Amino acid sequence: MPLKSFYQFMKEKSLEYYSQCRDIGQDFFTAPELDRAFGYAVGELASELLKDHPQSVILELGAGRGTLAYDILSFLKLYSPELFERLHYLIYDFSQGLKERQRRLLRDFEGKVFWVDEVPEFSGLVLSNEFFDCLPVRIAKGGKELYLEDGKEVWLPLEDLEVKDYMERLGMKEEDVAYEVCLDCVKFLGELARKLREGYILTVDYGYLEFPKAGTVVGYRGHRLVKDIYSSEPFDITASVNFRALMEYGKDFGLEVVFFKNQRDFLLSSKVFVEELSAVAEDQSPQALERLSRLKTMLISMGERFKVLLQRKGS
């Protein structure tokens, strides 16, 4: 392998994985795939945020199988029909294979859902679940940046001023910590904020406020952690999201924080989620018990690790 930065390696690995990706669920599960109650909770929030918006657009980033879109649209059709009528639902995704799956799943909503190759100018709501963790990170430690050569790690002087600024701004000062710096995350957020005339950005992902020091880049294949991150087999590679960076740089882009909470608190503050939870908890059927266990996964094992950030851009 010729010399390349870790950033370049991660970017290529992610592109390779998602260009071959046949399905979500083979290698990892996401909350929308566990139960419709997740999408209903997001739909309920969308209906509160957009009810007074004359031009209602939702842009979903990285829609996977299209399940979250399906559940949000089903919820709005049932509980917020006026909003549903005037809504356009846009999807931004780079995986051809997954876009085909989305088109198949969302056939019932033909004329409502559209696919875009770049972020358009609009007013409304941008939302994503497990999108930002896919964006590649730079790794920097003690004034050096991580590169790879012939499968081996090499540390070269850190020259990129944007990386240095990011680290200074976020207090990444310890000499012996290999920090992860996601400039692509803040650049993408900046692009969203520029294109969003007025509205909200909802980001759900696993992440942190203070860098956990141990390093968060991992690979998943067949629901297992990949042991050798540099192996040539295709796998999903991700890094936990630095939510402090999204909030801090968000200020530069005119984004104010409406709320930041963990997934458990977000779901338990949703009326429709709690109704779905109560209904399955009272039902003794095997299907209801199965659903109950999936809802508990969202609340317990994913509940703290996943965060929900809502930012607003005023007119």
Ligand SMILES: C[S@@+](CC[C@H](N)C(=O)[O-])C[C@H]1O[C@@H](n2cnc3c(N)ncnc32)[C@H](O)[C@@H]1O
């Ligand atoms: C981990 S999956 C999450 C899927 C879905 N949101 C869910 O919760 O099930 C990541 C999604 O983001 C898309 N994606 C990842 N990196 C991307 C990029 N750089 N540009 C556009 N789409 C990307 C993938 O194709 C996939 O649909």
